Amino acid sequence: MINLIDRRLNGRNKSAxxxxxxxxxxxxxxxxxxxxxxxxRSITDMERGGEVSIPARDIAEPQFHMGPGGxxxxxxxxxxxxxxxxxxxxxxxxxxxxxxxxxxxGESVDDFVFSLSRDEFLDLFFDDLExxxxxxxxxxxxxxxxxxxxxxVSEGAPCNLSVSRTLKTALGRRIALSGQVRRxxxxxERRLELALLAQESDEAIRTSVANExxxxxxxxxxxxxxxxIDAPATFEASxxxxxxxxxxxxxxxxxxxxxxxDELDLRYRNRVAVPAPVSRAVMFCLMDVSASMDEARxxxxxxxxxxxxxxxxxxxxxxxxxFIRHTDNAEEVDEKTFFNDPKSGGTVVYTALELAHxxxxxxYGGGDWNVYLAQASDGDAFGADAGKSARFLADCLLPLARxxxxxxxxxxxxxxxxxxxxxxxALDADNFAMRHVGERSEIYPVFRELFSKEAA
Amino acid sequence: MSLQAQPISTGSDWTFDLIERYEAxxxxxxxxxxxxxxxNQIEVITSEQxxxxxxxxxxxxxxxxxxxxxxxxxxEQSYRKGQQGLAYEIVINSxxxxxxxxxxxxxxxxxxxxxxxxxxxxxxxxxxxLFRQWTHADGILDYLNFARRYVMDCEERYGVIAVEETxxxxxxxxxxxxxxxxRPAPLSAKAELERIDARREHARMRYxxxxxxxxxAAAIASSGAQGVFPAEPEENILYFVEKYSPKLEPWQRExxxxxxxxxxxxxxxxxxxxxxxxxxxxxxxxxxxxxxxKGLVTDGFMVEFLQSHxxxxxxxxxxxxxxxGMNPYALGFAMMQDLRRICEHPEPEDRRWFPDIAxxxxxxxxxxxxxxxxxESFIGQYLSPKLIREFHLFAVADHQSNSHLEIxxxxxxxxxxxxxxxxxxxxxxxxxxxxxxxxxYERDGDRSLVxxxxxxxxxxxxxxxxxxxxxxxxxxxxxxxKLEAVNETGRVLDxxxxxx
Numbered sequence: 027m028i029n030l031i032d033r034r035l036n037g038r039n040k041s042a043x044x045x046x047x048x049x050x051x052x053x054x055x056x057x058x059x060x061x062x063x064x065x066x067r068s069i070t071d072m073e074r075g076g077e078v079s080i081p082a083r084d085i086a087e088p089q090f091h092m093g094p095g096g097x098x099x100x101x102x103x104x105x106x107x108x109x110x111x112x113x114x115x116x117x118x119x120x121x122x123x124x125x126x127x128x129x130x131x132g133e134s135v136d137d138f139v140f141s142l143s144r145d146e147f148l149d150l151f152f153d154d155l156e157x158x159x160x161x162x163x164x165x166x167x168x169x170x171x172x173x174x175x176x177x178x179v180s181e182g183a184p185c186n187l188s189v190s191r192t193l194k195t196a197l198g199r200r201i202a203l204s205g206q207v208r209r210x211x212x213x214x215e216r217r218l219e220l221a222l223l224a225q226e227s228d229e230a231i232r233t234s235v236a237n238e239x240x241x242x243x244x245x246x247x248x249x250x251x252x253x254x255i256d257a258p259a260t261f262e263a264s265x266x267x268x269x270x271x272x273x274x275x276x277x278x279x280x281x282x283x284x285x286x287x288d289e290l291d292l293r294y295r296n297r298v299a300v301p302a303p304v305s306r307a308v309m310f311c312l313m314d315v316s317a318s319m320d321e322a323r324x325x326x327x328x329x330x331x332x333x334x335x336x337x338x339x340x341x342x343x344x345x346x347x348x349f350i351r352h353t354d355n356a357e358e359v360d361e362k363t364f365f366n367d368p369k370s371g372g373t374v375v376y377t378a379l380e381l382a383h384x385x386x387x388x389x390y391g392g393g394d395w396n397v398y399l400a401q402a403s404d405g406d407a408f409g410a411d412a413g414k415s416a417r418f419l420a421d422c423l424l425p426l427a428r429x430x431x432x433x434x435x436x437x438x439x440x441x442x443x444x445x446x447x448x449x450x451x452a453l454d455a456d457n458f459a460m461r462h463v464g465e466r467s468e469i470y471p472v473f474r475e476l477f478s479k480e481a482a
Numbered sequence: 483m484s485l486q487a488q489p490i491s492t493g494s495d496w497t498f499d500l501i502e503r504y505e506a507x508x509x510x511x512x513x514x515x516x517x518x519x520x521x522n523q524i525e526v527i528t529s530e531q532x533x534x535x536x537x538x539x540x541x542x543x544x545x546x547x548x549x550x551x552x553x554x555x556x557x558e559q560s561y562r563k564g565q566q567g568l569a570y571e572i573v574i575n576s577x578x579x580x581x582x583x584x585x586x587x588x589x590x591x592x593x594x595x596x597x598x599x600x601x602x603x604x605x606x607x608x609x610x611x612l613f614r615q616w617t618h619a620d621g622i623l624d625y626l627n628f629a630r631r632y633v634m635d636c637e638e639r640y641g642v643i644a645v646e647e648t649x650x651x652x653x654x655x656x657x658x659x660x661x662x663x664x665r666p667a668p669l670s671a672k673a674e675l676e677r678i679d680a681r682r683e684h685a686r687m688r689y690x691x692x693x694x695x696x697x698x699a700a701a702i703a704s705s706g707a708q709g710v711f712p713a714e715p716e717e718n719i720l721y722f723v724e725k726y727s728p729k730l731e732p733w734q735r736e737x738x739x740x741x742x743x744x745x746x747x748x749x750x751x752x753x754x755x756x757x758x759x760x761x762x763x764x765x766x767x768x769x770x771x772x773x774x775x776k777g778l779v780t781d782g783f784m785v786e787f788l789q790s791h792x793x794x795x796x797x798x799x800x801x802x803x804x805x806x807g808m809n810p811y812a813l814g815f816a817m818m819q820d821l822r823r824i825c826e827h828p829e830p831e832d833r834r835w836f837p838d839i840a841x842x843x844x845x846x847x848x849x850x851x852x853x854x855x856x857x858e859s860f861i862g863q864y865l866s867p868k869l870i871r872e873f874h875l876f877a878v879a880d881h882q883s884n885s886h887l888e889i890x891x892x893x894x895x896x897x898x899x900x901x902x903x904x905x906x907x908x909x910x911x912x913x914x915x916x917x918x919x920x921x922x923y924e925r926d927g928d929r930s931l932v933x934x935x936x937x938x939x940x941x942x943x944x945x946x947x948x949x950x951x952x953x954x955x956x957x958x959x960x961x962x963x964k965l966e967a968v969n970e971t972g973r974v975l976d977x978x979x980x981x982x
Binding site: 028029030031032033034036041043044045047048049085086087088089090091092093095096097100101103105106108109110112114115116139 | 498521524525526537551578600658883887890901905908915935939942948
């Protein structure tokens with residue numbers, strides 16, 4: 027009568043499709059929420075999921091409900107001191123009265139909060155652009171090598187001998203080579219046993235046994251001819267046992283000749299050298315924080331820096347960040363100050379480059395670090411600053427760096443060449459790239475473009 | 483049978499073998515009490531799958547819709563945070579009756595769920611008149627499959643967004659999508675498909691390219707037959723939309739129909755919460771105690787069982803933390819237990835209140851109650867003064883003419899009958915949901931649709947939400963939609979209007 031079914035292996039994510047529909051539908055709200063998160067979070071913190079909250083009103087499913095007003099009675103449990111006719115002050119509206127079994131009264135007016143997975147978060151963060159998985163291995167040439175295991179081979183240095191693997195192979199070979207012989211030995215032993223039994227039987231009974239056997243054989247021929255007893259065999263038992271013993275010796279000898287260990291069995295651990303990247307990288311974020319860089323531009327810059335950071339973390343085991351902001355003089359600051367602390371003043375790019383150079387040589391010198399530099403600015407530079415900066419970049423900074431990326435953040439319609447842009451334009455180095463970014467959606471394409479030179 | 487039987491198991495781990503043995507023993511006990519059930523199908527699932535099942539209103543198969551995703555996310559969220567445990571069970575009113583067991587549960591919980599769902603709920607589904615009258619346990623799984631496939635098919639043809647919009651609008655009107663007085667035709671996926679084909683075939687046969695060329699085709703003289711249509715108000719708004727909406731595409735009509743059928747399927751569930759849960763709780767309590775009496779379960783099992791059982795049937799007072807209205811499990815279980823007590827150990831008070839059942843055969847009385855009542859009538863009939871006292875029930879009157887709330891009645895001699903009537907009223911679908919019906923369709927005029935909300939005791943609708951719902955209705959209807967609020971005398975007090 028009972029039908030017990032194990033459904034545990036059935037599809038688990040039946041609701042995944044519905045969940046995805048929900049995200050699609052409320053993309054706008056979710057995106058807004060992600061936006062807030064981005065401004066709150068630090069760059070290193072960006073690569074994880076997050077809690078998103080959507081105003082409950084936005085996702086409510088409307089139904090006809092009774093509103094307040096009118097006459098009604100409700101029954102509640104747990105009376106302690108009330109008597110009929112007592113008057114109670116009306117509770118403040120908004121609490122929804124004292125609850126009840128009405129459908130919908132259980133819905134809270136709080137925001138609908140839920141978490142996004144890391145991928146979902148990043149998708150929204152980059153405005154539904156695919157993450158740069160393609161580029162993962164393409165940035166830069168690795169200079170170091172690392173030895174790693176790469177299976178087993180049959181030739182190698184004795185120090186690399188893998189004992190367990192060798193014995194395993196030997197065992198397999200022995201089983202394969204001796205199987206048939208063992209089977210034959212078994213059979214022969216059984217036959218020999220029978221022969222010996224027959225031989226042991228008494229000489230006196232032997233004749234009668236033989237007669238009986240002959241009679242039985244004649245009778246059996248009618249009933250069961252297959253169970254014929256070979257009577258003369260008993261007479262030749264001793265002869266047969268001799269033959270069988272000899273056969274057994276021969277077989278055992280063959281078995282002995284299968285070696286316990288053969289040269290074929292030897293297995294050596296295979297070690298190969300694979301190119302490994304230097305596992306440490308440092309990323310310099312340089313940003314102009316003069317008054318002309320407003321929140322929107324800073325936000326663009328932040329996204330760019332974040333993207334680069336995410337990118338580097340995929341490639342390097344450890345990535346350090348150095349934040350250098352500048353107006354007319356440069357200073358190294360922590361991330362919070364970098365993005366949130368306003369500072370006013372002019373714009374001298376050169377100071378920032380100089381500081382970056384100083385930090386790079388002092389703290390990250392010696393070739394152990396991959397140095398990446400990313401600069402964001404609106405491009406304003408006064409007088410000789412642009413030319414000086416470009417020269418300094420070419421002479422001192424670029425030789426140190428794996429890559430230098432410059433993005434100029436400015437509104438889309440403003441395409442006149444800035445002074446810094448003009449200065450940098452003259453540079454011609456493999457590890458230097460620069461682009462304009464006007465809108466958030468442009469960040470990723472620009473990013474791809476910036477690094478395509480190296481990817482090619 | 484021997485009273486010194488060995489316990490079926492002692493540890494808390496379950497195996498398929500043990501589940502079968504427990505089920506067999508529970509079945510024997512259920513047989514002793516004469517429970518009549520559909521055949522059982524028990525499915526073991528993981529907690530994730532339970533979350534999945536939750537999201538689709540407990541149905542094993544459902545069409546895809548964002549609202550289920552929202553539900554899923556909300557459940558998952560609170561489950562992960564530990565704010566909410568998963569319900570013990572989900573049981574589906576189908577034939578065979580499907581109950582889910584969660585992998586993570588202990589053997590005791592599995593036995594509890596089997597007794598609760600596979601025997602308690604199952605027999606209720608099979609016996610209660612509302613379920614017998616309004617649902618078709620045999621066809622539901624088939625129909626759900628059909629619905630899912632049909633919706634997916636539409637998404638492919640007409641786009642996900644278009645289908646989603648239609649579904650949203652239908653969902654908004656789901657509560658107004660049931661027939662309360664007419665028995666629906668049995669659900670059959672095959673018949674549905676045939677009907678759709680027939681509709682398509684009809685359109686194909688009627689198609690005549692010539693009509694396109696007739697000049698002024700739009701100017702078809704109106705028949706002139708004036709009068710109110712529909713002649714009688716129609717309570718099932720979705721039904722009316724499906725049949726008469728001037729603008730809906732055929733596939734949209736089908737979707738309206740699917741949502742309407744589902745609403746109808748859930749119609750009895752909402753009206754028998756107290757009874758259904760009370761009945762199932764009563765039976766898991768009775769059946770597992772019977773197992774204990776037979777010596778088939780250990781003391782440890784019973785202690786664990788009583789702990790979860792007590793959690794389920796806790797009723798918090800109105801001023802305690804976590805109070806959220808009457809707990810249907812608590813009330814239902816107490817009432818079922820009380821019925822048994824009235825039969826077995828009646829007191830003079832019970833003889834006065836329930837002369838026909840006091841001292842009777844409790845199994846017959848309970849069976850009768852289960853079969854022939856819904857929450858409203860069940861409470862109205864069987865809530866005893868003793869329970870009113872135990873729950874310390876009291877009624878609060880909230881009248882708009884009065885600046886204060888007033889205690890209407892409490893658990894005393896003068897109040898028993900009134901508290902009971904009010905609690906019954908409170909569990910009546912018709913007082914919970916507003917009474918909204920289609921009153922006019924200007925077929926020959928501007929094709930607008932007029933709904934009327936019969937205001938009861940001056941209780942108005944939540945206007946902001948009603949406006950949203952009207953917007954959905956207007957989308958389905960395609961022309962102006964108007965919602966009038968009328969009082970008992972039929973005078974129009976107020977109206978809302980929405981143009982698509």
